[in-house]
Amino acid sequence: MAQDDDPTRDSAPDLQILGDQITLQPRSYVEARRDGDHEEALMHNMARFRSEPLQFLREVSLYVSGMGWRAYDKVIGQPIFYSGFSEHMKNSVVSAPLLQARISHLADRRLELEEKEGWLRKDDKDFAGMKAHRRAVVEEGIQAVAEKMTNDMICKFESKTFIRGAYYMVTQLLTRAYHQGIHVSSEEVLRLRKVAEEAERKKQSIIFLPSHRSHVDYVSMQLICYRLGLALPVVVAGDNLNFPVVGNFLQHAGAMWIRRSFGNDTLYTTLVQAYIDTLLQGGYNFECFIEGGRSRTGKLLSPKFGILSFILDSLLSGRVEDAIICPVSTQYDKVIETEGYVTELLGVPKKKENLADFLKGSSVLSLKLGRVDVRFHEPWSLRGYIDEQLTKLTKSPESLSMNTKTAENAAIKQKLLRTMGYKVLSDINDVSVVMPTALIGTVLLTLRGRGVGMSELLRRIEWLTARVGAKGGRVAHFGNAPLADVVERGLDVLGKDLVGSIEGLAEPTYYAVDRFQLSFYRNMTIHLFISEALVSASMYTRVKQGGGPANQEISYTALRDQVLFLSSLFRGEFIFPSDGLAVNLEKTLIGLENDRVIKLQRDEKGTIYSIGLAEEERIAGRENYDFYCFLIWPFIESSWLSAVSLMGLTPPLGHNDDVWIEVAKAQNTAQLLGKTLYHQGDLSYFEAVNKETLKNSYTRFEEEGIIYAVKPKDKKAPPRLRLSPEWMPSRDPRSGALRAEGKLWDFIEHISSSRREGKNRRDGATVSTRVLRLADVLGGGLYEEAAAPGGESRMDVGVAEEMKVVLKAERRRRKLEGRAQL
Known part of the structure; x- marks a missing residue:
């Protein structure tokens, strides 16, 4: 089929970029849903040799000869892609004063050790000369190691011919997988180009901080920068992707390889800092993922502060004057890796990347995965942000010197990192668009019943689209295409493996085939409605009790307390509005009242004292209220499961409490417990056994001192944990059975009060007996294994006591900061 006959080619307007000129093609203009927001298709499918051999050869010749914008000339930013670029960067890094000081320090330490061991003796006749010679040898050796590590690490922008060929090849592959191309907002990219021009003039770097759901994230960013005529960013990449052939290709296309863990290697740590300093001092664009690794769940992960810490140190130390931060959201109709994510989340260990799997995985390129939507938040000055935050954190920021290492400076830097990380995540959420597949997945997983007819599916998607807009979100638009066509297109992209249909009925009926995998797309919308979901789940503590409307009302105080509890429980799971609990709760309640979901009872002063379901919502079968509950219930189930484990x-009985369990084994046992409870009917959602969510819950429990976790000094030894004594349940002294009482059990019941009611959970006593017995059996197996000879489970008493002191200090610190406690 010829290109012009392909109905998917012009599914959205095209943005034509020729060199440094950007032109909107008149035939492509489509009025967007929001004023001043024109969304454009950045790429089209390219010609294929079998169907259009002449057009294919013409396109190849354009790339090879570098005609028009394909020449990648007049790029906005610092010079890259010239012979000698890599050597220049390597020399700049290894000669950096910071790195040279570290090498000198390491040489001093080595000489001190050699003197201590008797290799160098002060009573030797020519001690000073021997020491100087030895220092020179040691420094030369460390320098050689640093040069080798630098060469392996740095990005190698060397050849325009290479990057033109790489762009063509990658575009060919990407537009076959994502056949509707990459879409951007023309206003956002025009703004980005202006920012880039100003940054080039000031010799400042643009630091792109994208969300991370797929390996396609950094590919799409490089393609966009190429098409816009921006200097390609250096991309921080884990060295697990640095395998033969592919690693070398990526390094020449922009990858900077770093280890997954630095350990105590101070030379390597300083080398990374020196490279980042060199890039930012030179005004080279930079890209790293704020979440660290890819999100396996579809929603944003908590920020990782590793690379951010290096960036912040560059500015706080004064080695870099300023840099521009640009948060980026990348959304997909369908993510290539979701099937693999499900496997990992169900407990199958992740396989190490290799060329064979890469080539095998390329078969997905024959699929039709829809489109990629990339959105750029308005860039902001990192120096301006730091100055603003320091003014809030200290009384006299002008006299503050962050060059010295003090406890106060370390605390200030940690606060800066945390606030900056969550600001970036909030910015990403603000510009994210909701894809049709996310709308479909969300609706299918928030409806009661086995399936839904097409008319009802369209009605609920239309309602959800309106709600997204009302919450300040954006839905990816398809010009003037009818909603039914957009939904049909989304169903085709999701495929029959995720959404099934039943024919021969009164109307086409659709149902979720793989709810676990479909939850990835539902989680792309949950950030918009997290406040409503928490309020609804808190109200459910009364709604689930049944009876008349009056019996299901909840007092404002009880609702606020439960919302506070759930918010604290999910503090590491979701990105909450920054207004504070009281303000956000009032906004949410008024919003739900205006939507006729709830009814608020107020006293004569206008103060809310009671909340219940609105009569209109009851008549409608609680469909909107249930929608919010269905969003949060799987996460409540997962937290409940983690706590039960x-x-x-x-x-x-008979075991001492100094036995420590491997963290990984405890979490694997929790997952096994969850799978068993799901199939026995005591767990409603299979996605509650999600390994990532269970891990987050354990981290949250550690933060609150419910469990103690320690990392032994031996790097090969796995982290271990045990229950805090104050949270330790009791046992029946005769039978040894766990008692359903105590602080931990009350905590479990507190979570359970907001769980979805089910047929197997109405008799609490029966459930507590059955579930506790199973948890005890599985836990007993862990203890037998850990306490066995050679189990290496017993921690040094001094270390355990030290950890208790640290945890108590951490709890005191959180109280001083006024954080909510579980």
């Missing part, structure tokens, strides 16, 4: 960490 902690009951199994109670030492059996």
